[in-house]
Amino acid sequence: KPRFGGSSIGIEIADDVDAARALAATSVHLRTGAVVEPYRPELVDLNIAFRTYPTLEITQLEKPLRGAAGSALYSYAEKYLAGGAGSDAGLTSAPREFPANVPEAVHAQARALAERVAEVTRLTSIVRVDLLLDEKTGELFVNEVNSIPGALSLYLWAPQQPAATVLLDALTEARDRRVVFPQAGFGGGAALRAAGGIAGKLVGLDGPRA
Structure with a gap:
């Protein structure tokens, strides 16, 4: 499946490692990476x-219901197109228990x-x-x-x-209810101010100075 994305777009079933590698190399959906999971x-x-x-x-x-053919994956079409067109389209009207x-x-x-x-x-x-x-x-x-x-x-x-x-x-x-997660270490730019700004933190990164 694509590393980024969702809604079953770009997901493929591969029979073996070679097929998975071929898909990773050729699928437009997998250009930014792929996740391999057991089927x-x-x-x-x-x-x-x-x-x-x-x-x-x-x-x-x-329980979402798959098509009568019993597709191997719960596909994009079954999720979003099975309910009909217009106001009836989408996951809201997809078949379900x-x-x-x-x-x-x-x-x-x-x-x-x-x-x-x-x-x-x-x-x-x-x-x-x-x-x-x-x-x-x-x-x-x-x-x-x-x-x-x-x-x-x-x-x-x-x-x-x-x-x-x-x-x-x-x-x-x-x-x-804005949730603020606590962070360890100095906050509010304290470390940057102590270094005298960005220039101070970059000293020495360009090699020895005369």
């Missing part, structure tokens, strides 16, 4: 979302993973967590985390909150 055709896509204002809240679990028809234990684990993602990443506002489920073993993996602007996921909130409320709360949080 797990038995895994099923699941999505869940959380928001962090006014308190941590988590949606129900969604919502809530997902999976065991309650999977729902509980998905909620727990969403809470863990919120804790570890410290992401705020509206965040969608993409999961992968092995239906035979029950293993559930966090595959990808999508924050704004990567995803709004308003369709996941429909049973719980009106879209306008979710958006207004996100804007309120952005205004009132």
Whole structure:
């Protein structure tokens, strides 16, 4: 898959290392680098979302539905074009099970993973967590985390909150809860001022001086 980008654009399945290297050398999507991952055709896509204002809240679990042909990947076309054209196009109207028809234990684990993602990443506002489920073993993996602007996921909130409320709360949080991460060492340019500016830090980099 491309090192940069998203929405399944440029992702290819390679049968062996030689094929992967050939794709990396020829695909326009892989010019800036590629990420190689094991292909797990038995895994099923699941999505869940959380928001962090006014308190941590988590949606129900969604299962996107692939095309009748059972494509090898959940493709861009299935994500964004399957719902139709015009106002019906996009991920909002893509085929899905919502809530997902999976065991309650999977729902509980998905909620727990969403809470863990919120804790570890410290992401705020509206965040969608993409999961992968092995239906035979029950293993559930966090595959990808999508924050704004990567995803709004308003369709996941429909049973719980009106879209306008979710958006207004996100804007309120952005205004009132600016998250500042602590940094070690000198801040505010103290080290640069102590060196007498950029010129002082560059002394000696151009070789010995007379």
